[in-house]
Amino acid sequence: MQQIADSYGHHFEFSEQLIGGAAIDKTGNPFPAATESSCRESDAILLGAVGGPKWSDPNASIRPEQGLLALRAALEVFANLRPVEIIDALADASPIKADRLQGVDLMVIRELTGGIYFGEKKRDEESASDLCIYHKYEVERIIRVAAKLAQKRSGKLCSVDKANVLESSRFWRDVTVKTMNAEFPEIELEHLLVDAAAMHLINTPAAFDVVVTENMFGDILTDEVSMLAGSLGMLPSASLGISSRGLYEPIHGSAPDIAGKGLANPCGMIASTALLLRHSLGLDAEARAIEDAIRSVIAMGVRTADIAAEGSRIASTTDMTDAIIQQLR
Template identity: 60%
Template sequence: MQADILVLPGDGIGPEVTAAAVQVLRAVAQRYGHVFRFEEKLIGGAAIDATGEPLPADTLAAAQRAHAVLLGAVGGPKWSDPKATVRPEQGLLAIRRALGLYANLRPVKPHPAALGASPIKPHLLTGVDLMVVRELTGGIYFGQKQRTADSASDLCEYSVAEIERVTRRACTLAQSRRGRVTSVDKANVLETSRLWREVVTRVVREEFPGIELEHQLVDSMAMHLLAKPREYDVIVTENMFGDILTDEASMLAGSLGLLPSASLGESTVGLYEPIHGSAPDIAGRGIANPYATILSAAMLLRHSLGLENEARCIEKAVDGALDNGVFTADLAPGGRGVGTQAATAAVLEQLELECQPVMMRD
């Protein structure tokens, strides 16, 4: 296979972790006989510094040409002035909307070797395997915003079509898992949530009668997610709730540095990124955890390129590194872990040991 992959390192530790993921993708390509062509462009704060825009036109054009996009992280103190009219996060929101990426998939499956890094009791984490599907292009993040001298407002708005399509994505995923969907809203207070609940209920009833559907209010869901995480399979929710709940869910895995994500639309083009931020406090020190970005690269292979065997190979290699106790500082007791490159090298070593390339037929 030949594929064009756009790499957007972004800010902070973004360049370090994307470089690690590219190393792994190159190794996979060599091992399985693929040709991956990588192009690098600016986004976020780095793009603002260079061009004045968080998403330059040539970056968007490159994304629209690519088969998939691998992103690091955006933002940092340098660009955090709340009064600024141009902010790094605008680049991320804009590329999601421009590419029609309406569903953000965030898997949470704690690794047994890393359970000690979680503040949650280990017996609650054994067997946890859930997928959060976050609606990505609607809601309060994209609504009209107003600010006066003594007040401010943000409009939260959803259409029936936006809720239908993300519900279908969640249900389709649930069909290949345990067949259970939990929809999260705030229907006791918000009109958008009342619409959300009605549409989700109708889509499941009419189009996915085999799916077991449960509704949860977001505040109770925040509690249940930590108290009984094993009970959940696929969780679908709106943009802001999904943003908050998936950061909370990272505590199940022990670190944000272990959780990948995929942002998908109707086409096979997707954007893949770790759910963590730019971590400017450790940028340039070579200690960032690359596992989430490497696992995001695995999702890229699966969802955009259709390379399931290769995706599983990367996931198996990360599992092997963790099984061998190769922990970065965010996972290691006392914060005394290996650096980014050592963790990446451990994954590359596991690729060689455990992942057998598909033999070509004569």
């Protein structure tokens, strides 16, 4: 961000706040009031992943992930955009055969503030339950976001649900059909069951363009499709609501298995700043400059361990970040 400010003559004001485990350690609260008010005052929020073994006791009543869910709910960022593009030079890093990756350019839209992650949770000695509830307005607004993106892209929208089993999915499908017929009759709408979608997304990924789905299905499917791009560490995300204020974060978690070793791929986080510039600040040329810099650096062979070709030199997180900044200069 600072390099973009320097190169393009912008001035950005940054404020750093605690969330998740670090916030629990310091304040006892995974989403402290100071963090919430700073987020509300900002045009955009760039988020580092929360969570880790130190705070992973499943019986603990206070957990880092509560901070993340509270932040998403407080900002009402209900639409999580997860673009998946294949960088040609990275075809060798994907476990999927190169010919399947030709022409892959997907946009997954995950509903982010409803569904089973937010429904009532109950537990006693003998049973436990998580309520999956969707309201009509929640489905309508996410479908509108997805349909508007489909209008700008291929004119096709695929909605993923589990309507053969779940009432909440049958409701999702009905509301989707009504919204699309009433407001976006020109968009070609397809429905897929989530289990079939999981298979087709790997088998024929280029057949997809805009995919919309509920919170938990989107969470799982986007980790799966990240493999098309070579690594979970490559993918950015933007979470948007009704205003231009957005929350931006890579799709990966805190990767505790590699933390502190200089092994993390910084591309997902850096590409998230590109989405921030585009969606919250309206700086599309600057966003494209970052995306081009990532592509160029990868094509030059600067790669962290997760995407490095066999036998090639492995760049550290800092090496790769510096190379992208250098490219931006």
